[in-house]
Amino acid sequence: MNITKPTLLLNEQKCRLNIEKMIARSKHLNSSLRPHFKTHQSKKVGEWFKEYGIDKCAVSSLEMAKYFYNAGWVDVTVAFPLNVLEYTTVNDLAGKIKLSLCIESLETVQLLNDFLEHPIGVFLKIDAGYHRTGLDAENFEKIEPILQALKSNPLITIKGFLQHAGHTYRAKGKKEINKIHAHTSEKMIRLKNHFQNQYPDLIISNGDTPTCSVSENFEHIDEMRPGNFVFYDVMQAEIGSCGYEDIAVAMACPVVAKHPDRNEVIIYGGAIHFSKDQIQKDGQTIYGLIAEPERKGWGQPKEGWFVKKLSQEHGTLHVPDQDFDSIKIGDLLYILPIHSCLTANLMSKYYTLDGEGIEMFRYQS
Template identity: 80%
Template sequence: MDLTKPTLLLDEKKCKQNIENMISRANQFNCNLRPHFKTHQSLIVGNWFRDLGITQCAVSSLEMAKYFFNGGWTDITVAFPLNILEHTIVNDLAGKIKLNLCVESFETVKALNEFLEHPVGIFLKIDAGYHRTGLDAENFTEIEAILKALESNHLITIKGFLQHAGHTYGAKGKAEIDEIHTYTSEKMIKLKDHFLKKYPDVIISNGDTPTCSVSENFEHIEEMRPGNFVFYDVMQAEIGSCQYDDIAVAMACPAVAKHADRNEVIIYGGAVHFSKDRIEKDGKTIYGLIAEEKENGWGNPISGWYVKKLSQEHGTIHVPDEAFDQIKIGDLLYILPIHSCLTGNLMSKYYTLDGEEIEMFRYMS
């Protein structure tokens, strides 16, 4: 493969192994796996799930749901608060597939009841500690009022309670991940138990890669909804969700300049390719790690090498003295992204190590 510019490479073998591992964990804990496709956003990668028996997915927008419906997916949860302005696409999709939506306010339910034309499933989006959005898991009064408003509509099936423990992304190690998982699970189980007599079929849907990757106790949690695990990334490796060898994507970037006095190598690869997500480690701000090159792909990060700055197209890599002369202008460096979801979205396509181009979903203007 002749690489001349920033190119997002996908190791198909690692990716498929990550998928198999998560399916195995879901089976181990008797959980339904509904993988979130917002990380890979690709029909081809989606088919790798389907080849292993997965027939349902989650997405982050109605447009993305339409893209996967066109690829043959017919059981889709839009794990994002319903945008009532998109009522036309809601009705279009609901007339063709099993569509699940998320609500978190009486105002949204009122609008939904007014425009809905076909059956849908509804999850109440719950805040169990992340504090990004969602109904307070302990506010039973508000939740009950919304449930009553939903059950008044014969087109609506109340599916259950959905939450994302995104605060696990700030964890360091399995113990902290488990602590958050225990806290959020207890809140969600208490919530379900409160309403179980009146709504005996409701389920809990939990969706974050760290807990789904390493935690053990999923008793009373019916559905796993992770997404990032399909590729993993530097952030997940540092959290403890995976090993660096599990990371299935890397950006190949050409070296275009060198500055020995600052131990800096400039690559063609900037914020428009990686995003500006970063981690703090050992007193350094890191926007990516440089992996060792292997005959067919890449290995683990090289000690002391890291992306220290990003501007629009420029990336600045710190390289230790003893290794500086190893890099020549025109060399390709393999960068492990901090956040593979955003990097994939920015690049809009992948290339497998065999040179196959894999297209992704794109938003229409």
């Protein structure tokens, strides 16, 4: 493959191994796996899941649900608060697939009841500690009237409670991931138990890659909904969700300039390719790590090499003194992204190590 510009490479072997491992974990933990497809956003990668027997998924938008319906997925949860302005899309999809939506207010339920034409499942989106959005897991008085309003509509099946423990992404290792998981799980189980006599079929859906990758106690957690695990990234490796050898995507970027006076190398690859996600490590702000090239693909990060700054198209690398002269203008460097979800979304296409192009979902205007 002739790479001439920033190109997102996908190691199919590593990706498939990540899928296999998560399926094995879900079976070991006795928790149903509904992978979140917002990371890879690809019909092709979705087919790999089907090969392993996965027949349901989660997505982050109704438009993405349409994309995967067209790829043959007919059991789809939109794990994002319902946008009531998309009511025509809701009714179109609900008439074709087993669609589940997320709500978090009585006002949304009332609007949903006004326009809904076909059967759907509904999860209450719960905030069990991340504080991004969702209902307070301990506010039973607020949750009760929402459940009653949902129950009043014969087209709605109440599925249960859905949460995303996104604060695990700020954890400092497996011990802290497990502590967060225990805390959020306790809240979710207490919530389910409170309402289970009235609603005996409620399930708990848990959806973050760190806990699904490392935590062992999923008792009473009925569904796992991780997404990032399919590729992993630098952030996940640093917090202990995976090893660097598990990262299945890397950006190939051309070297376009060198500045010996400040030990900086400039690559064609900036914020429009990687986003501006970052980690702090050893007192440095890092926007990506440079991996050792291998005969086919990439290996571990190079010691002391990192992306120190991003602008729109430029990436500025720090390179150790002893390695600077080894870099030539026109070289291709493999950059491991901090956050593979945003990097993949920005690039909108992958290439396998064999040069096969893999298209992704793109929002329609």
